[in-house]
Amino acid sequence: MSGKLYLCATPIGNLGDVSARCLEVLSSADLIAAEDTRRTLQLLNHFGITKPLTSYHEHNKREKGGYIVSLLKDGKNVALVSDAGTPAISDPGEDMVKLCIENGIEVTSVPGPVAAVNALILSGLNASRFAFEGFLSVNKRHRREHLESIKNDTRTLIFYEAPHKLKNTIADMQSAFGGNRRIALARELTKIHEEVMRCTLDEAAAYYEENAPRGEYVIVVEGAAAEKSETENEWNDVPVKEHVERYISQGMTVKDAVKAAAADRNVPKRDVYNEYHKED
Ligand code: SAM
DSSP states (O other): OOOEEEEEOBOSSOGGGOOHHHHHHHHHOSEEEESSHHHHHHHHHHTTOOOOEEEOOTTTHHHHHHHHHHHHHTTOOEEEEOSSBSTTSSSTHHHHHHHHHHTTOEEEEEOOOOHHHHHHHHHOSOOSSEEEEEEOOSSHHHHHHHHHHTTTOOSEEEEEEOGGGHHHHHHHHHHHHOTTOEEEEEESTTSTTOEEEEEEHHHHHHHHHHSOOOSOEEEEEOOOOOOOOGGGOGGGGSOHHHHHHHHHHTTOOHHHHHHHHHHHHTSOHHHHHHHHHSOO
């Protein structure tokens, strides 16, 4: 019988965030596959765990993936650990999961920290609907096309970013989303220098003209302003005639009042005109 692949979430900074079950799984696995063996070794040493450790990262995932699958097929249990946080979220763990599924090997998760979710809940932005966008491409054109394609998304958007690319990314976001869009820059989460800066894109750009970005960042961006749907339009409760007359009473011509009312109600001018002139 095949063994199991355990996707073990590890701390994104504070070692106290490791779960009891994660330690139990790491202690009992036949092999630990780690994205960054040095970092994982620190974790294992801290908790006194000694287990065979192998690397599994972006540059060896093909050969190493095959090797890990062969061990799993031999009945060994393997714990997969990423650099930090939850494996398969913006790291090669995703490929390992696909490979196991293709080979009929059971995969299970040991939940824990994810930088994106923690940044979202601290952002103060709408957390009920959000989209995780991961890392933007290093290619300028692809990055801009990506941002253009999501500029009208009304969900909160979450990005990962490295400090040396932060300023360019903020500039590209200003161009795509407009400088008034609110953001939260969550930095060094769960660590001593944890900080969440809540501001607009323009304010963030001005701040990083004066201050060098430091540490690991998650950028949380407010979604685009939603156009009011027909059912949400507050003018729906006001009869059309009364609506037009309100503008006329403010000194507008009938033509301008019809135009303004049509814009408020998000309907064609002709409809408002016809309704206004309809006999009671
Ligand atoms: N798998 C991880 C997770 O579950 O969040 C993410 C791995 S991804 C390769 C690394 C990126 O996550 C960093 O560049 C940064 O954007 C974000 N990140 C990781 N730890 C962080 C922290 N403590 N504070 C802020 N962002 C962090």
